[in-house]
Amino acid sequence: MSPARPHPERAHDDKDVGADKREAIFAAALELFAERGFHGTAVPLVAEKAKVGAGTIYRYFESKEALVNALYQAEKRQMLDALLADFPFDKPHREQFRVFFQRMAGYAKTRPLSVRFMELHHHQPYLDDASRHLEEHGNTMIESWIHAAIEAEALKDLPPAILVSVVWGVFLGVLKGWSEERLHLDDKTLHAVEQCLWEAIRR
Amino acid sequence: MSPARPHPERAHDDKDVGADKREAIFAAALELFAERGFHGTAVPLVAEKAKVGAGTIYRYFESKEALVNALYQAEKRQMLDALLADFPFDKPHREQFRVFFQRMAGYAKTRPLSVRFMELHHHQPYLDDASRHLEEHGNTMIESWIHAAIEAEALKDLPPAILVSVVWGVFLGVLKGWSEERLHLDDKTLHAVEQCLWEAIRR
Amino acid sequence: MSPARPHPERAHDDKDVGADKREAIFAAALELFAERGFHGTAVPLVAEKAKVGAGTIYRYFESKEALVNALYQAEKRQMLDALLADFPFDKPHREQFRVFFQRMAGYAKTRPLSVRFMELHHHQPYLDDASRHLEEHGNTMIESWIHAAIEAEALKDLPPAILVSVVWGVFLGVLKGWSEERLHLDDKTLHAVEQCLWEAIRR
Amino acid sequence: MSPARPHPERAHDDKDVGADKREAIFAAALELFAERGFHGTAVPLVAEKAKVGAGTIYRYFESKEALVNALYQAEKRQMLDALLADFPFDKPHREQFRVFFQRMAGYAKTRPLSVRFMELHHHQPYLDDASRHLEEHGNTMIESWIHAAIEAEALKDLPPAILVSVVWGVFLGVLKGWSEERLHLDDKTLHAVEQCLWEAIRR
DNA sequence: AATGAATGAGCTTTCATTCAT
DNA sequence: CATGAATGAAAGCTCATTCAT
Numbered sequence: 139m140s141p142a143r144p145h146p147e148r149a150h151d152d153k154d155v156g157a158d159k160r161e162a163i164f165a166a167a168l169e170l171f172a173e174r175g176f177h178g179t180a181v182p183l184v185a186e187k188a189k190v191g192a193g194t195i196y197r198y199f200e201s202k203e204a205l206v207n208a209l210y211q212a213e214k215r216q217m218l219d220a221l222l223a224d225f226p227f228d229k230p231h232r233e234q235f236r237v238f239f240q241r242m243a244g245y246a247k248t249r250p251l252s253v254r255f256m257e258l259h260h261h262q263p264y265l266d267d268a269s270r271h272l273e274e275h276g277n278t279m280i281e282s283w284i285h286a287a288i289e290a291e292a293l294k295d296l297p298p299a300i301l302v303s304v305v306w307g308v309f310l311g312v313l314k315g316w317s318e319e320r321l322h323l324d325d326k327t328l329h330a331v332e333q334c335l336w337e338a339i340r341r
Numbered sequence: 342m343s344p345a346r347p348h349p350e351r352a353h354d355d356k357d358v359g360a361d362k363r364e365a366i367f368a369a370a371l372e373l374f375a376e377r378g379f380h381g382t383a384v385p386l387v388a389e390k391a392k393v394g395a396g397t398i399y400r401y402f403e404s405k406e407a408l409v410n411a412l413y414q415a416e417k418r419q420m421l422d423a424l425l426a427d428f429p430f431d432k433p434h435r436e437q438f439r440v441f442f443q444r445m446a447g448y449a450k451t452r453p454l455s456v457r458f459m460e461l462h463h464h465q466p467y468l469d470d471a472s473r474h475l476e477e478h479g480n481t482m483i484e485s486w487i488h489a490a491i492e493a494e495a496l497k498d499l500p501p502a503i504l505v506s507v508v509w510g511v512f513l514g515v516l517k518g519w520s521e522e523r524l525h526l527d528d529k530t531l532h533a534v535e536q537c538l539w540e541a542i543r544r
Numbered sequence: 545m546s547p548a549r550p551h552p553e554r555a556h557d558d559k560d561v562g563a564d565k566r567e568a569i570f571a572a573a574l575e576l577f578a579e580r581g582f583h584g585t586a587v588p589l590v591a592e593k594a595k596v597g598a599g600t601i602y603r604y605f606e607s608k609e610a611l612v613n614a615l616y617q618a619e620k621r622q623m624l625d626a627l628l629a630d631f632p633f634d635k636p637h638r639e640q641f642r643v644f645f646q647r648m649a650g651y652a653k654t655r656p657l658s659v660r661f662m663e664l665h666h667h668q669p670y671l672d673d674a675s676r677h678l679e680e681h682g683n684t685m686i687e688s689w690i691h692a693a694i695e696a697e698a699l700k701d702l703p704p705a706i707l708v709s710v711v712w713g714v715f716l717g718v719l720k721g722w723s724e725e726r727l728h729l730d731d732k733t734l735h736a737v738e739q740c741l742w743e744a745i746r747r
Numbered sequence: 748m749s750p751a752r753p754h755p756e757r758a759h760d761d762k763d764v765g766a767d768k769r770e771a772i773f774a775a776a777l778e779l780f781a782e783r784g785f786h787g788t789a790v791p792l793v794a795e796k797a798k799v800g801a802g803t804i805y806r807y808f809e810s811k812e813a814l815v816n817a818l819y820q821a822e823k824r825q826m827l828d829a830l831l832a833d834f835p836f837d838k839p840h841r842e843q844f845r846v847f848f849q850r851m852a853g854y855a856k857t858r859p860l861s862v863r864f865m866e867l868h869h870h871q872p873y874l875d876d877a878s879r880h881l882e883e884h885g886n887t888m889i890e891s892w893i894h895a896a897i898e899a900e901a902l903k904d905l906p907p908a909i910l911v912s913v914v915w916g917v918f919l920g921v922l923k924g925w926s927e928e929r930l931h932l933d934d935k936t937l938h939a940v941e942q943c944l945w946e947a948i949r950r
Numbered sequence: 951a952a953t954g955a956a957t958g959a960g961c962t963t964t965c966a967t968t969c970a971t
Numbered sequence: 972c973a974t975g976a977a978t979g980a981a982a983g984c985t986c987a988t989t990c991a992t
Binding site: 565588591596597598599600603 | 951952953954955
Binding site: 580581582583584664667668669683700702703705706707708709710711712713714715716717718720721724726727733736737740741743744745 | 782785786903912916917918936940943944946947
């Protein structure tokens with residue numbers, strides 16, 4: 139049923155055209171889904187923006203739903219990678235938090251559509267189990283970090299879920315302020331927000 | 342073009358049937374739009390949930406867009422009313438903040454779909470000027486309260502837009518945690534969050 | 545099945561309100577059907593223009609089709625009456641033709657919507673047998689007059705159907721020119737047209 | 748928005764499928780619009796008669812209105828071409844008129860639905876400027892021919908608009924008689940009508 | 951008798967998906 | 972493999988008709 143990915147293994151000099159198209163579709167879909175939502179985005183529009191034929195999308199994805207799920211999972215994974223790669227778990231918790239915050243901010247500034255897309259499609263009925271599991275996975279990782287930090291008496295002794303919500307909420311709130319152009323995300327602002335947030339959760 | 346509301350001034354026992362239907366449509370639309378988004382919700386589905394004919398919706402609202410805008414404005418106004426009615430501006434800022442937070446929490450617990458709906462439709466292209474102005478109005482009110490609190494040296498000396506984003510972000514983050522059943526909104530939790538949030542923004 | 549005409553027999557002083565409403569509906573329908581066609585005219589629009597409730601129309605006419613048929617027959621009858629009442633059959637044919645032409649012109653100038661309505665709805669599938677028979681009746685009368693005039697050697701010895709088409713065609717053509725404001729229907733113009741037409745058909 | 752006509756320039760044997768469908772839609776629309784009018788004709792009915800999917804019509808025409816306008820202009824142009832191509836302007840006026848009349852009759856006999864369609868949709872509010880201009884263009888051409896013929900003392904010294912109405916009226920009247928099967932359009936009849944008409948307008 | 955709010959069938963139009971090229 | 976013309980199911984919306992008042 140799923141289309142054979144067009145020769146991803148071939149070794150000659152040409153760039154992998156199939157992957158190119160797949161990427162083009164992803165990029166177009168990300169932009170459109172982030173701006174207009176899933177149901178508000180017509181597949182032919184994605185095709186046009188990706189500069190491929192409408193039928194081509196169905197060679198790479200079984201359906202519009204499969205596309206949005208593949209995209210969701212790709213974006214989620216990319217964000218988790220950006221946050222967690224070589225994370226300095228041996229540094230002090232205050233320092234770890236700074237790194238975490240900076241990475242989140244960096245990701246959001248580089249790929250704002252990715253964040254907007256994940257926010258908008260979060261928990262929508264057309265997301266499948268794989269997408270949901272990945273979502274949960276991210277939460278769990280952060281929650282367990284917070285759990286450890288509480289144990290180490292660096293953070294307030296509150297249910298980790300609460301602290302996750304606070305941290306995530308502040309982060310998304312600031313991002314939204316940026317995307318609505320109510321505030322700039324310069325270093326000074328980011329530093330101030332990071333300080334606020336730390337004071338919210340520190341013991 | 343909007344139908345003359347049938348005799349809203351009459352005094353006898355009958356309920357105003359027209360207003361009833363309008364309310365039923367609003368209630369159905371709120372639930373569906375909050376769960377599935379604007380484009381994901383078919384008008385006949387709203388009609389079915391409201392137990393009216395599909396055509397009836399168009400007697401009360403010119404179009405699907407007009408419906409979502411009327412609903413958005415009604416919800417926004419209701420939330421602002423709930424937050425700001427008889428606000429104790431004469432009390433200390435710490436106390437004012439507590440009241441504000443409790444009212445927000447109370448509104449969200451009573452009408453979670455309202456909050457989810459406003460979040461999901463916030464800044465969408467089908468919202469008209471009236472909706473946008475109301476949105477801005479709410480932001481302005483909160484921002485000016487924060488401005489005053491900064492002047493009074495109760496809050497950190499940061500751009501109000503940042504503090505608004507932080508407060509609003511934490512609030513929505515916690516709400517999302519609740520709606521996803523990752524945390525309970527009992528008094529203890531609310532008190533803890535309120536404390537976190539105050540520490541984030543206090544001088 | 546057909547609605548009881550509301551008390552047309554009553555004797556007291558009030559004007560017959562029912563007939564009034566029926567007339568109002570006829571007048572509104574004539575104007576709208578003439579301008580926008582049968583399918584292009586919504587029944588509630590007729591009701592609004594007639595200043596009656598939408599339901600009222602259905603007390604006087606079984607359906608929209610019944611209305612257009614009743615109207616068609618009324619207009620046709622009125623035109624035939626205007627043309628044929630006390631027709632001077634004893635005068636010379638040239639004189640008879642002059643009278644006929646003047647009456648047609650007079651009718652068209654007084655009730656242009658009536659002519660436009662009959663033209664536009666002529667032979668449409670929603671017209672019933674009664675309407676069609678009335679139409680034929682008019683044709684027959686004119687045809688037999690022409691037949692007599694041919695017999696009397698006043699008109700060209702051609703099949704009457706041809707002469708009917710010529711006479712009727714010129715008449716409607718001039719009327720259309722008038723309604724499109726390409727020409728005026730003053731006495732001089734009418735006299736010229738009448739002269740043309742006579743020369744077309746005279747022996 | 749109109750679809751790129753698929754390779755209209757290619758030279759091999761296949762017929763141009765896109766143009767085929769366009770033609771099929773035109774043919775179906777002409778028949779239905781001529782018989783039932785614009786508002787009386789549902790788009791799916793056109794699609795069915797044209798043996799295409801309902802959506803296909805919207806690949807070729809932006810809307811039902813765009814379809815009726817495109818059709819109107821195509822028909823008008825075709826009729827004007829049939830009337831005016833290589834017109835023998837150097838022949839005597841009597842002869843020119845004969846040619847003109849024969850061509851009109853020929854067009855009407857070959858494409859009676861075209862004439863009925865143009866008559867029925869003439870001056871309707873859904874016709875756009877392009878349609879109206881084309882209409883006017885046809886009138887202007889005929890009017891200027893008549894003007895010249897008056898100058899040359901071949902026709903009665905009357906306002907050209909009157910003579911246009913007379914000529915056009917007779918022509919349409921006869922056509923209507925034919926389509927209602929009240930008369931045949933054999934050569935003899937046509938000759939007789941042409942003679943009548945010439946006598947109506949000749950000096 | 952008169953009304954007009956309510957209805958749902960049917961309209962115009964869109965769009966996810968297919969398939970001949 | 973890639974395409975985009977074609978499709979028809981389903982969307983948003985209108986309107987002839989009904990019926991409680």
